[in-house]
Amino acid sequence: MDNDLADLEDEMAHGALNNIAVFCPGLTDGSLGDMFYFHSFRSLGLIVDVVQDIRAMNGEAVHANPRKTGMIILGGGLPKHHICNANMMCNGADYAVFINTAPKFDGSDSGAHPDEAVSWGKIRGSAKTERFIHLFNFPPFDWLNQVHCNATIAFPLLVAETFAKKAVETMT
Template sequence: MKVNQIDISKDMKVSDLVAQFEASDVLGAGRVARATNILANMIKDEDTNVFMSLGGPLIPGGMRNIVSQMIREGHVDLIVSSGANLTHDLLEAFGGAHYRDEGKDDEELNAEGIGRIADINVGSNDFEVFEKEINRLFEIISAKKPVISIQELIYEIGMLIDDENSFIATAARNNVPIFAPGIIDCMIGLQLWIFSQDHDFTISAAGDMPYLSDIVFGSEKVGGILLGGGLTKHYTLASNILNGGLDCAVQITMDRPEAGSLGGAPLEEAKSWSKAKCGSNLATVVGDVTIIFPLIYAAALDKI
């Protein structure tokens, strides 16, 4: 079958552009189109619970409102997040912000109390407010629940935040559970350790498993939106081994497969581990999540 050439026209919609990708159906354009169709179908299917994993600097990279919108619209049913994305969501909820880098030398940034994430800057003053506020929330939560699972902790934090753009707060108010198996590896984890030195407050990682397994077993079908790789991707995939694997999934990653890392593994590899079902509908798109996911989600909205 002949490759169709892509046509561009003035004022065309995102969905029209992706339709041109679909007509071409080769290389990255074809993968973006397939990912769009899988995403739209999993959102439309009322029998499919949608699990989304958030790896990499997605919240400081501008994805915060998109994640919150998906929760409000009922387009995602469960989130697995890195601790860093939770931290940066709270930093903004507490009044901080993320700034575009101005090209300063890293040692100069260090002297000014600024941390750099690629071309994103975060000030130490905002982290000082973060530390104060998160400890205030720990005081409230620990008095009520001295032993708590990670998911419950994130829920309780979300219920105490007054920020409609916070994906943590939005998830709590819409009963979308957030799991964060690597929460210790972030500023929240550091503050938890410091707080626990003189408070009776225990975080149970294993405490998440009964709730998570109940969700998996109670799902007729599960779809995955895997943004970035690493722990959040694996936790999403591995949790679904309990029920034979994901039924459909979209992965967007910049990682490469040659070194054998999970982050770079194509989704088809998950079938060998029963993390994705044989016959499942899968699409891997190699690219920057902050470019590709807004594109496919915008196009999918026209199909829903």
Template sequence: LLYQCHKNKVPIVVPGITDGSFGCQLWMYYQFHRDLRIDLFKDEQMLSELTDHATATGGILIGGGISKHHVIWWNQFRGGLDYCVYLTTAQEFDGSLSGAQIREAVSWGKVKADAKKMTVEGDATISLPIIWAAVKDRL
């Protein structure tokens, strides 16, 4: 996926890039490569411009948390996502963003009411490769 995005100049935004083990790896790399620069505001500007100028937007939201919220947050300023797929194992009962259903995003204007939308409840390490294979067969 990363290779195809790079090859086709598809930007990847990681809003929580310094979180967890990946952030630790970046920090360790930075100890010996002080020229490493990460510009989160540049990513925010790009997302703002992409959503502002898009005729339609869609998101495949794998899991929850900051990455999920980032996608739906920026899209509320254009009236919501036109297409939306949630891949999740999170439950709604605890009130977490990760477990929030698409209908909640619709109520906030983050996903359009008439959007083509689907929630896939299950482990993304299983569901995403199946979805990817199905999409690839149709291209």
């Protein structure tokens, strides 16, 4: 990616300027995949190597040792699956927070709770945990690290709280 990018607010520009890998495991899913297909009839120059992407993503987790790995999953589905699987390659993430609105009862990966990821080795059994937070006024559950809320609401609040704690620590 060109490091001379004008829009520094863009996530891709931020990644390029700070040498942060950006993966899109579902690149060929849906309408974008359709556009790649149609484009291939006009130009054979575009090559999408999903195997190299998965090797790079899994490699990030495998080569993280002795550092720790963590996951903040906004939503679910395909990105959640790939991020969790990458951490399974290094015996599980040390930290995990899932923010989504998916129910557990339908058996989807999106709604799977962190304890299910522990059972597969995607999160370490010794992982740092937080109490389950459910923002729909249901009774409290004993699940850990999952917030049932729209990510556009919950994630900014979590980020703001993190920076607020850091500011208080700096001032004291």
